[in-house]
Amino acid sequence: MSELARRKLKKNARPYLYSGLSLLLIFLIVVFPIIYTLYISFTNMNLYHWYDFTFIGFQNYLTALFSFDSGFLTSLGITILWTLVNMVIQLVIAYCIALLLNSKFLKFGKFYKTLLMIPWAIPGYVSILLWKTGMFNYQFGLITKWFNDLGIVIDDLLSNSVSAFICCTVVNLWLALPYMIMIIDGALQAIDRSFYESAEIEGCGRLRKNISITIPLIKPIIGPAVLITTFTTFKQFDIIYLLTKQPVNTGANISTIITYAYENAFITSNYGYSSAVSIIIFILLVIFSALTNQNVKRKNSYGEE
Amino acid sequence: MKNSIKVISLVGACLVSLLGTSCGNRKKDGPLVIWHDKEEGVIDVLSDAISSKLPDVEFEFIRKENLTETLKLVGNDPSSAPDMYIFAHDKIGLFDTIGILEPMENIIDLSLLDNYNDLTISSLSYNDRLLGVPLYYETLLFMYNKEKMKEDEVPETTEELYTYMQENYSGRRYGFVEQHSTAYYSAGWINGFGGVILHDNGTPGLNDPKTIEALKYHKKFIEYMPKGTQDYATVNTLFTEKSADSIFAGPWLVTSAKENNIDLGFAEMPLIPETNKRVSPFCGVQGIQVLKVAVEDPSRKELISDFLEALIDPQVGADLALLSGCAPANNESYELDEIKNNELVNAIKMSAESATVMPSMPEMDVMWTVLGNLLTEINMNDADVESACNEAQKEAETLIANMR
Structure with a gap:
């Protein structure tokens, strides 16, 4: 090998060498479980073949696809609705709050920002249970108490599918808004004030400034955050499961694909079958991700296609 | 370049150490290791009993939060698995199915357990083999607030x-509450009616005529219970806040009831006139089980045998039961004064006389969810009992088929 080639190799290899340990960790934590799940999905690993499982081809996938009855399609529909509703409300509220936080007339802005971050600091599990027992509980919850004080009799909010969906959305917003507010707030601060000054000279109103300056300029900055949050919302499990399924099924039927898969695959302790279900969901998410990514790329750089 | 070599060496060392741990010594050695999920007091009793009877034996109790899942993963690995574990009996079917448990007949003389409560022995048996030594047990009790429900008002029958x-329903006050749509709490009604949740052959019994009859009968009681989801916290709070006069609850409610100054009374489970049997809740037994990998070495097996025999002691059973608010599995413990005079222990014993062995088959994991959903459909969504039972039966059959 010539001296030049050796130098080039050394130069090219160095970044990989430096990031080697991190790459190894990422492989062990992220890639390896996916590969192992894929491997298990082609085996008959279940309670009856726990240590002596064998390769069975696509049998688990066939079982999973045939077991997924109309319930799965309903869950898929609910999941899409859940993601859409949550993302739209989340973005609108977060944008409005972030705008207010950046208002030049606002006093104690930092204090409000700290207050708004509190839901983020509380572990999600605790927040969900606090909402469930403190707010939505039919016997002792604050919401029933408020309605009772107003002389209005309401049903158990978590026992009806529509009201339970709204309750879950409220809790999801409570948990997710701080992150989105923080990102939009950061993006707003990054906008050059001279754009607004020029717009004011041109006689633009507040709405026009928002539509033509603020939104296009923050779009590329908040894009990745929106993408991440969309995925988190799409595969949300804790909120729906803890509010409506555990420890007692409340009677609401708002299964998303993750809760549906849990109740139809994971409780069977059939790891081969459950892995096949996980891989199917993983593929759905990859397709969803590819489509969204394409869209984000196309509309990147200041909203230009 | 020096730094690069260091990084490579570090990664290499990590990999070697990882491989080293996974391919290490395959034979168990060192102190006896017992996994558990119990409170400190219970473990202190066990430790003291072993230390005093077997001073030369080294042992270590390790608390595991997610014991079942961890044991499923490492149960056959001598380097990671414990020698024994203490847990509720309902998972022995699962562990026996994956083949990690050693039957007691290979470890101890079974006649030592002749004085044990039959229900506890049946609970810890699977496929006609005893798979653990029972320590103590619990079941649901009929508890009432003596201030609200007078002695002569305590119901003898469900009617x-x-x-x-x-007579005592007002919308803010309730005569009786229970977690009516939770499988564990409602199972007593089904069992009392002669219905079946899971047959001995692992097939569901949700559409059995007696199960359907039980759920139809049970539904009429819901009308006079509080509206909304009846979860653990809600139901227990209604009782401890004196809004409910009586309750089906486990012995774990006793402490908080007493803290809330409830004058607590215990009664037998009510008799169901249709069947002339009492409401028959499941009984949960805590026991100590031994892993196969622990007894491969004969000398270690002998140590484990001594360890278990040291726990077959009426005083140990009594101390454990009193600390955990349960009843001892060893009948000889009931001769001791502290047990003889303990109202709670005797109430559990009395209730256990009409209790049913909780199935430990792995299929039960599926049944808890399906039955819970079925109860919700019937009790909260007012579904037709018969068609809901038929649908739940089909769902349970599919899920059980998917287990294999």
């Missing part, structure tokens, strides 16, 4: 209970 509920 009397129903009448009491009707």
